[in-house]
Amino acid sequence: MMTEAILDEDEIIRPGSIxxxxxxxxxxxxxxxxxxxxxxxxxxxxxxxxxxTGHLDDLIRDFVLGHDALSATIGYRGYRHASCISLNHVxxxxxxxxxxxxxxxxxNIDVTVIVDGWHGDTSRMYFAGEPKVKARRLVDTTYDAxxxxxxxxxxxxxxxxxxxxxxxxxxxxxxxxxRDFCGHxxxxxxxxxxxxxxxxxxxDRWGGVHEASNTELKPGMFFTIEPMINEGKPDVKLLKDxxxxxxxxxxxxxxxEHSIGVTETGMExxxxxPKGLDRPPY
Numbered sequence: 001m002m003t004e005a006i007l008d009e010d011e012i013i014r015p016g017s018i019x020x021x022x023x024x025x026x027x028x029x030x031x032x033x034x035x036x037x038x039x040x041x042x043x044x045x046x047x048x049x050x051x052x053t054g055h056l057d058d059l060i061r062d063f064v065l066g067h068d069a070l071s072a073t074i075g076y077r078g079y080r081h082a083s084c085i086s087l088n089h090v091x092x093x094x095x096x097x098x099x100x101x102x103x104x105x106x107x108n109i110d111v112t113v114i115v116d117g118w119h120g121d122t123s124r125m126y127f128a129g130e131p132k133v134k135a136r137r138l139v140d141t142t143y144d145a146x147x148x149x150x151x152x153x154x155x156x157x158x159x160x161x162x163x164x165x166x167x168x169x170x171x172x173x174x175x176x177x178x179r180d181f182c183g184h185x186x187x188x189x190x191x192x193x194x195x196x197x198x199x200x201x202x203x204d205r206w207g208g209v210h211e212a213s214n215t216e217l218k219p220g221m222f223f224t225i226e227p228m229i230n231e232g233k234p235d236v237k238l239l240k241d242x243x244x245x246x247x248x249x250x251x252x253x254x255x256x257e258h259s260i261g262v263t264e265t266g267m268e269x270x271x272x273x274p275k276g277l278d279r280p281p282y
Contacts, residue, residue, distance in 0.1 A: 002076060002084070002093065002112070002190070018185060018193040020220035025118075025187065026261055026268065029222060032069075032120030033259050033270025036113045039063050040124050041275045044282040047126040049103045053085040056109065057096035064113050072112035072119055072190050079243070084110040084123075086244075091178055091228050091236060091253040093243045103129030106139060108255045112190065119186045121224050122271035123257040127280045134231065135252055138175060142229040142254040143279045145169040145177075149198065149225045150260060153267035159215045162225060164200040170229045178228035178253070180236040181245070185223045186259060198227040219264050226257030 021029075042063050043056055061082035064071050071082040086094035086108040087101075094108075101107075110123035125139045148165040170177050183196030194215055232251030239246060247253050256279070259270045272278075 002073060002079070018215070018218075018221060019187060020218060021187060021222055021261070022220065025220075025222075028116060028118035029120070029187065029259065029261060029270045032113055032115040032118040033122065033272075034120070034274060035064070035067055035069055035115055036111050036120035036122045036259075037271045037273050038067075039111050039113065040109060040122060041273055041277050043109060044126065044277055047101070047107070047109075047128055049101050049105075049129045051101050051128075053087070053094070053096040053099050053101070053107075056085060057081050057083050060109075060111055064111070070114040072114050072121075076190065082111065084108075084243075086110070086253070086255070088252055089247045089250045091230070091245045091247055092181060092255060093245055095241060095243055101128040104131050104135070105129070106131050106135050106252065106254065110255075110257065117188050119188070119190055119259075120271060121186055121190075121257065121259050123226065123255055124273075124277075125254050125256060125280055126282070137173070138229065138231050138252055139254045139280065141170060141173045141175055142227060143256050145198075145227050145229060146225055146256040146258065149227065150258060150267060150269065153217060153225075153260060153262055155217055155219055155262060155264065157217045159194060159196060159217070160200055163197050166225075166227045167199040170227070176230045176232065176234040178230060178234050178236060181228060183224040183226045183257075185221070187222045192222075194221070194223060196223050196225060198225075217262050219262050221262040222259065222270075224257055224259050226255060228253060228255045 185192030235248035
């Protein structure tokens with residue numbers, strides 16, 4: 001949710017600033033992650049043609065508040081909604097409104113909740129009715145790419161290993177990986193180190209591999225993995241509202257996101273679906 005744009009190498013958060021968390025912090029992230037995932041489980045039955053994205057956002061806001069939690073996005077840099085809902089060629093940060101869903105629409109719904117100070121951040125793709133075959137393939141590939149990146153996480157691996165795994169899956173199916181946005185560290189803050197790019201090598205202005213690509217993963221790191229995959233080219237256009245990012249060629253885009261923690265032996269997904277609703281159709 002609200003991923004940070006990568007503009008140049010000076011904006012990459014340096015490896016030395018990455019927080020390492022203890023066992024009690026893992027429990028805090030589990031609680032926040034479960035609630036965020038439960039919100040996405042709840043909304044699944046409501047996504048259908050004829051419903052507005054604003055109505056879906058209202059349901060999510062009421063669900064979060066009804067569980068004595070907070071929405072991290074309401075009030076964040078002036079944002080007023082409990083979710084981002086990104087339709088079709090919207091890559092991320094789509095603003096809920098009176099847009100009515102049509103049969104065949106695909107969309108990403110992204111929520112971040114705060115439970116006892118901990119942030120649970122996750123997103124999934126949804127179908128309104130029956131999508132086209134290529135749209136379904138894009139969504140399936142994006143999920144597979146995210147999981148490949150997650151499965152690359154273990155102590156001693158690097159951020160580059162995550163990006164390489166994602167890029168290999170996406171480009172192997174003829175799709176492209178968005179470069180302008182990335183995953184991020186989180187915990188008691190919404191956005192923290194490290195920046196997690198979803199391709200193999202972030203290069204500096206001189207063409208060399210940026211040091212952040214070689215950041216070693218260590219137990220206690222918390223971050224999101226949230227690849228944005230485009231049907232066409234990876235180029236991004238930011239709309240005048242300064243939130244909504246769309247594919248420049250207006251091709252379809254898909255995204256999935258999990259919050260994870262690095263463990264002594266691998267990783268833990270904090271935002272796994274309680275109902276097993278991992279990818280559409282639900």
